[in-house]
Each structure stands twice: as structure tokens, then as C-alpha cells.
Amino acid sequence: MTPPVSPDAKKVAKLALLKLISRRVFPDVFTFRLLRILGIDYERVKEPAEKVFVSRFLGGCAGAFCISVDFDNRRDDRLEVDRTATLEILSLCEEFNIPVTWAICGVTAINEKDVFQRILDSKVKHEIAIHTFNHVDFSSPECTEELAKSQILRTISLLPPGAGRETFIFPWNREGYFNVLNELGFIAYRGRGRKLAYPSKNNGLWNIHPLFYLSEKNYTCSNLLKALLDLAVSREAVFHLWFHPWNLEKNGDASRYVKDTLRPLFEYAESKRREKKLWVCTLGDIANYCEARSKAKISFEENSRGMDISVECRVEDIRFRKNQVLTLGIRIIKDVRKTLVRLDGSSIPAEEPVFKKQDRRTGVIYLNLLLDKHFKNVHLDFES
Template sequence: MGRVVISVDAELGWGFHDRSAPPERRISAARDGWATLVELFDEYEVPATWAVVGHLLREDCEPWDDLEPCPCVQSPVLAERARRYAPELVTAVRDADADHELACHSFSHPGFDDITKERARSEVVRSIAAARAHDITLRSFVFPRNRVGHRDVLAEQGFTAYRGVGPARGGSRLRRLLQTTTGRWTPPLVSPTVDEYGLVDLPDSLYLFRFEGWPRSVVESVSEDPVVRLFRRGVDAAAESDGVFHCWLHPNNVVADRDVRRLREILSVLDSRRDEVTLSTMHEVAERASAPETRPVADAEVGES
């Protein structure tokens, strides 16, 4: 019996604070999308790993590294308080009926492959402090924009797992479009491995909003939502093996009724197959992978940033 993991990149305005042309519709919908996800996960009794930007746990700002102003005062995207603070939304996840994991998505959402080790450490330490103030312990990490770096800092600060880059990533937009709409492509199952820092790398299998815009509208007008079809294939594969089917999304993906409909269909698939797969958080998978009798070790990587 395989496992199904859903991770949520919870960032509100922080996901786009450094973008010159941010997707305003998605940013404006992020709070409602967050609440909708909490309700849906509770309705279908599905746990998820919520990777939260640490700054959302705060209610005010302070100088950055005691010298520079907080990045939020420099970004028009974060001008509204509701886009940079959200402790009540994080509390809603913690207090939900579903047994969610609260994880870390850095403090201010920089690319970890493009910052210094000192900045990475500051991002992690600030996140831990913000979470601790709410009696939250962070064990898993999701890299902003999936840009992996400074894994040694995560290990140093007590993290046990991170979401790595899965085999379905990469390739051209056309290739991803063809995978989604044609043939019998199945999202890959992944195997957690223990890296040279002792962290469990749990790669992703499928981004649940990889297929949007007019192509989605065209396909949905004549057939089933293609992402729901891919999700069903991934669950089928997990039911027949001991691999992990790891999906992810953002609250800001939930913009329209059809997005809610997609999620309902996805969660309905899980609900109907819960006797055939195990629904897990990243931390639960990491605990199992770290056990001495089950621990596969990844080849050592070089060139760690």
C-alpha cells in the first residue's frame, strides 16, 4: 500500500512580493482560497502539510537583520496588512479537524539557491521563532519556488524533511501540455531518500494546477478535468505499490468555482480509495523513511549552494 501526500504552499502576498507583474486575481483570492482548503480538507477528512511563510505568523514588523527594513515595506504587493500577516489563518489550520502538519516555507519567500548562507539561516531562524510563539514546531520545509539550497542550514536548525524536485518537473510547456491532455501518462510515484545531511528528501509528483488558462477551458468543455484524471492515475499507482504520490498546490490557486470543483473531485477520489492508500503528511513519511530498517540513502550531492 502506497501513500498520498498533499503539501500546500501557504504564502498570500509573499509569493509574489518581488514580482514586477504579480497575478492580482490570485493574490486577492488567496485568503478565501485558504479558508476553502481548510473546509474541504475537514469535509473529506484529509490531512495536508501546510508550508507557511513565517512572516504570516507575525502581527507587526521589525528591522530586517537589525539593519534593513522588513521587505514588506518595500513591496506594493504587500501594502495591505491582510497580504503580509495571517496568524488567524494559521490558527485555523492548527485547530482544524483534519490532522494537518504545519511546516516552513521560509520567512519572506526568497529563492534559496540565490541567497547567502547567512540570509538562509536568518530566514529559517526567524520562521522557527515565529512558529514557536504560537506553540508550533516546524519539522518539514518547502523551498520557495521549489529552488533547493542550503540544506545544511535546515539540518543545523533541526528540520527533518523537505520537498525536493520530482521527476515530473522540467521539460517544455508543450511537453507538459501533452502529458496532461493526451496519452496515458501517469504522474510518477516518488521514493523518500535520506540525503548527506540526514534530511529526508520527499520529491513532488504532481502540481494540481499545472494546466490552466484557455487550454483547460477547451479540454473541460468536452471531457473530464485532465488534472483530476491524472490524480486518479496517481492514486491508482499508489494503491498498487509502496511508493508515494506527492501532490501540491497554493491557496491562491483557488480562484473560481471550477477550482473548488476540481478539488472536490480530487478529494472525492481520495475518500473512495482511503482503504487502499495511506493519507500522510510529509513528517509522517519522513519518520518512516528515517527508521533504520527502511532508510534508503541518496547519493551525496556536490555543489551545495
Template sequence: MALKPLLSKINFLLSRSPKVETCPDPSRFIPQGYKTVLLISADFELAWAWQYAKRNPDPLVHAREMAHIERKNIPQIVKFCEDFDIPITWATVGHLFLEKCSRENGSAHPGIPRLRPFENDYWRFEGDDWFEHDPCTDYRQAPEWYCPDLIEQIVSSPVAHEIGCHTFSHIDCRDEICPPALLKAELEECNRLAGRLGLELKSFVHPGHNIGNLDVLAQEGFTSFRTDYRNVLGYPRKHANGLWEFEQTAEFVLRKGWSIGYHIHRYRTIIQRAMESKTVCVLWFHPSFDPVVVEQILPAVFSFIRKNKEQIWVTTHGKYVDWLERNR
């Protein structure tokens, strides 16, 4: 076994990761009758997440491939959510709401300011138009860039999912990269499109976990965001601007060097530790993950959650914030 997967197993066995925090009064964060709160969110992106991925020799081809995997996985994920009554917060790239779009005087979405060239841990953008790859057609011709069909499937599900926000075009939101006016324009467009479906966006996830412009989020009516600074079973923190921060516990992903059985054991154990410690468990995933996660890992973990539903409050980011605000 490679060193990194082995060290991860050792740290997990020793309860070093995720770290378990303590609180003198867990009832401030865990509703009466439950032992843990479980939040599960998905970064719903299609091709937008990968178009400038710097670790791939042909990012655009890779982006389309990942979008096709995501489109195949999501209906199965929605079905398992219905089978096991698991609500998810779908942090959705706003462009996916569109059935179609077009260029105006040669420009896609001219009302949204453009990012300047930048580089971060995951992306390298060297052009002058962030929307240069937008096909400006429709979801039938370019299903990698739009998906009102999948959003409709999620919204119409009998499970009470939440549609959250992941910006309009999957931008880097850090203060030094993204001017406040840019994020404001992106969020306004997301809210406009969601509003056409009768949806109110409250929960936010920064693309690439590039955290920034938190005051803009609060000003635009958002109530929470998720971070990945560490893996923790802990408790949410409220910022001065009113936003609640949810620290991640673990990502659903297929890791090299781990068996399917170990993946299942690990996620079940994390949730069990959350119950034993009376902490909040924050799980998340990219729907473009390896289909093996959908086919073999999620059903086993979801089954464990359902068997322990009397002890686990499985809810969305938005509903949890509502409870937190009522019970402060």
C-alpha cells in the same frame, strides 16, 4: 487543443509522466496494510510570492490580487479537508505568523540580512531592500502580508495538519544567491514565531523550487524538503546530512485546454497508479490557484481518496519522516 496540453495528455496516457519507479522492497517506504503513501502540501504565501514576479507588468498589484484569492480559497480548502479527513503540510511563509510589524530606524526586520539584486526563472529583484513592500502595519490593514487568523484556523482544525516552513520572506534559497547566514536568520525567525504557537517546524519547501543551502536546513532542525526536478511516483531519498527529499508527483492547478472532468480523472488515475505500483505520491498546490480547483476538482479527488482510505496512508511530510526514521 494547443500542442503542450495535448502532448501532456499523450505522455500521461503512456505512463511517461509521472514516471513510475520500481523498488525491490516497497515495504521500506509503504507501511504494512497500505498500498501507497500520499503526501499533499501547500505553498502558503499570500503576497510574498508574487511581489517580484517578472512575467506580470505590475507585480505588486498582481501580488495583492493573488493574496486575496488565497485568503478566499483557504477556508474552503480547510473545510474540505475536514469533510474528507485529509491532512495537509502547509509550507508557510514565516511573516504570515505576525499580527503586525513595524520599522526600526526606517528598516523592516533589520535583524535579517538582505538579498542582493538577482533574477531567476520567475522573479526579478532590482532593488536594495527585499522588504521594501512590507507594509509594516498589521493583518487588519494589510491582510495580503500577514495572516495569523488563517494559521489559527488551520492549527485549530480537528484534522492533524502540519505547519511547515517556506522561509520567512519567500527568498531564493540557491547557494549562489542566498548566503547561509541569511537563510539561517530567516529560519530562526520562523522557528521563533512558530514556537509562540507551540509549533515545531520540521518540513521545508524552497520558494520557487530554488533548491539550495541544504546543510543549513539540516543544521536548523528540518527533516525534509520537496523538489520539482521531474514528476514521479517513486520513493523518498535520504541525503548525507539527514534530510529526506520528496520528489513531486503532480501539482493541483487549473490547466488551459483540459476539461474539469479530465483534471479529476487525471488526479484520480495518478493516485490509482500509486496504489498499483506501491509508490509514494507527492501532490502539492498554491492556495492562490483558480477557485474552480477548490470548488470542483479538490472535492472530487478528496472523495476518491476517502473511498480508498484503507489502501492509502494520507499523512503529512513530518509524520512520514518520523515513520521512515523508525522503520529504517
């Protein structure tokens, strides 16, 4: 009889497998099956290699990283750890300038009023999301449409004007009442299944698929988290991490967990962001970007001296942000250093911030376009 495999050995095997997958040691056709072994669904959207395209993520980043934290404590015995952990998370986010999508339960915002205020006052631009008033299961037959609606509106009434209007986080990720969410203007949610994928639009909202739940068991799993980040970058997908502040308890204290597990991940994410490989953002940011991307139509003409590109993007749905930035990718063979870009007739030199990235290996220029109008005309001059 073979001896049982210890949890530690399983962890090591899991990590080794993830690293091999992200380094593309195996052909991509096996990725789906290998990730299924690890309990992760994988969906690869193959896109044609167009000459001019809208980048999958803002700024031409290969992957995106977002975090949702459920601020939903309803237990007295967890009150202290929930409070201290929230403060620890907030200060770590401020140190690395990493925004988080805070899923707020109205009752927790009332019970932990001072800590909730710290979330609102943070110098990082966090997203405030709704997680119902007292953690109601939207999929339950006992939850009526009226109850669902009042659960949301009661929580919104505790927020500053305009906050909490983009992302809804279902308690236990149990989905329901998408009609109410649409009506109240939500655009993003965290779906039930764990998946390494590009966001998909279901029932009128963008599902930012969760990939990993950080529980008490995952203390010192920072190498695993880093491997998942690498995986998202290598597969052009989103790494959506989620947890509760009280998950970060280690012997009655949250600071050790934050220091040993979250900090190394944040440092790693920061290095990937600096390399312009990773877009660190909120769920609402991703949903707005994906919507604009799905509406963009591109046409272009090219000759030996340059390229004329026109971008049409009509986001008619008023739930989405008006002034969204969309990143255009242009594959060129010419020497990019000598390319001039003119946007809607005005000349923009290559040094301007509109040149978000020049990747000379692949020969792609990324341009950030502010969609304040339905049409944008981009003219490229190839100068020798």
C-alpha cells in the same frame, strides 16, 4: 502536413496512458519510458520477498498520498483569492479528515493573520512546515548561510511552540543549505524533480518527491489526479501533490475549483483509505516512518506451531520522533483467522487493533508496532 494536436486531445491521451500504466497493461520495464513521455521520473525499488518485513508504508498500505500547500502569497491582487481558497481547502480537509503540510512564509502568516490562525486551529492535525520568511531562494549566491538561518528562525518565532520543526519547503523547490536544515532539526523536504518513487534520504533529510503541481491550467483534471493516485498504489510509491491556494482561482472564485477538482480527488482518496490501500499523511509522517523503517533489523524463527520474531530498531537521531509506529508484515500460509499474536510476552487476540489488516489473498498479516523500546518480540501461535 499534420494538424497540431489540441491541448484537450493531449489531456485525453495523457489520461488514457496513465490509466493503462496503472493497470499494468504494459510490462513494468516500459513504465519508466512511458512515464518519461508524461514528464514524470519513475524509480522502482525492487525489494526481496522476505517472509517477515517492514511494510513500505504504515498499516500495510500499498501507496501514500500527501499534499503540500504553499501559504506564501506576497501580492495584494491575490490576497482575496488566497484567503478564500485557504478557507475552502481547510473546510474540505475537515470534511474528509485529510491532513495537509502547510508551507508557511512568515510574511504571509503576518499579512493573512486570521486565515493563518484558522490553519493552526483546524480540527484536522495538519503539519506546519517552513517556507522561509519572505520566499528566499536558498540556491542563490546572494543567500548567505546567516540569511538562510534567520529566514527560518523568524518564521518559527511566529508559530506555536514545537511547530514547524520537521519539514522544510524550498521556495521554487530550489535546494540549498542542507547543513542549516540538519542543524535546525528538519527531517523532510520537497525536492526539485517530479518523481513517482519511494522517498529517498539526501543530505540527511528525506526527499518526499513531488509528483504533480496543481496549477490554474488543471481545473477539472480530477480524473488525471485519480489516475495518479492509482498509479502510486499500483507502484507502491508516494503521490505528492502540491499547489498554492491562489492556484485554485476560477473566475475570481476558488469554490468552483475546489468543488470540481479537489473534492472528487478527496472522495477517491477516502475510498482508497477505507480499503486500506492508501496512507493519507503529511511529509513529516512519511519521513519519520521511512527513517524508522531504514533502521529496523528483523530476525525470526519458525516451526509448525508458530513463529518468534524479534525486531530491533534504533533511531538514535534525536530529530526523529521517539514513539514511531512501524508496520510489520508477516507472510504466512496458515489460516490467519486462527493465529494468535503475543507481543513482548503479553497475549493479544487477533481482534485487537494490532491486527491492522489481514489480506487472505496474499496471506500477509500486518502488525503495527509502537517503537517505544529498541527491541520488540513478537510471537505467533498457529492454532488449528
